[in-house]
Amino acid sequence: MVEKHRHREFIGYQVYSTQRSLARSLEQCLAPFGITTGQYNALNQLEEHGAMTQKSLAELLKKEQATVARSLERLVQRGLVTRTPDPKDRRANIVEVTAEASRLLSEIEPVVARRQQQVAEGISEEDLDVFFDVLAQVEANATRAANSDD
Template sequence: MVGKHNQFIGYKVYDAQRLMHRTLEVALKPHDLTPGQWNLLNQLDRAGALSQKALAERTRKEQATITRYLDTLERKGLVVRSRDEHDRRAHVITLTDQARTLLKQVESVAEDAADRLIDNISQEEIDTFLDVLDRLKANASVYIDSKTSRH
């Protein structure tokens, strides 16, 4: 039955995502980082200084969540918040040298965790899986748009 199949796919994707997230949590714990904090540091490393709003958009997280992450990262000496010279209501977030050093240390740990996730999975299978995920996302977007757009 199609309905049961779709629910099963959703559950499997959700369950796999949770376990993959937990894998990253375990890998990052010795470095006193959470996956969310690590993601913010990576975004800043790639893009340079960003506003809190831009970080929220890039990570698809709520502003309040970003603020909590930044509070912790600032206490750890990994980021600096300063007033945006173009908008005094906004802050610009930059990485510290300590954060850049930590990111270099953590890179191999994160890569090892990612490599372990794909043990015994061929590149062809990975490519197919990613293609199917892209199509599931596209189908979900079309469905959401069809149900939420105003006529």
């Protein structure tokens, strides 16, 4: 007989609930800058990894291409991202951050860093290391389970 669990005992539920709280907290930090958490993540990835296709960015963000395209359109309109045709593939666009985006990210960074410190308050570096290792293992297990034939 399968052991019955309460919903809140599942790893996925706990991770989802925590992620929602973290997202709301980050949304609060970003609101004064007029940027969403998704846009912030996209800008950070482009800043870190450099220019790339929209498809590559969507894969990196683990988001649908249409969702990323809509978000990028808003960033282009704000002058934070440029989008140019890929010379190797006319169907694709290359996206990259502008100097304005880099300036905005440097303004946002201390605010987000302070929030990160608040979120990690009372948690030792050792516990954080273990936590990140466990999260990585859970992600690997979930990915493997999703790709299995079971």
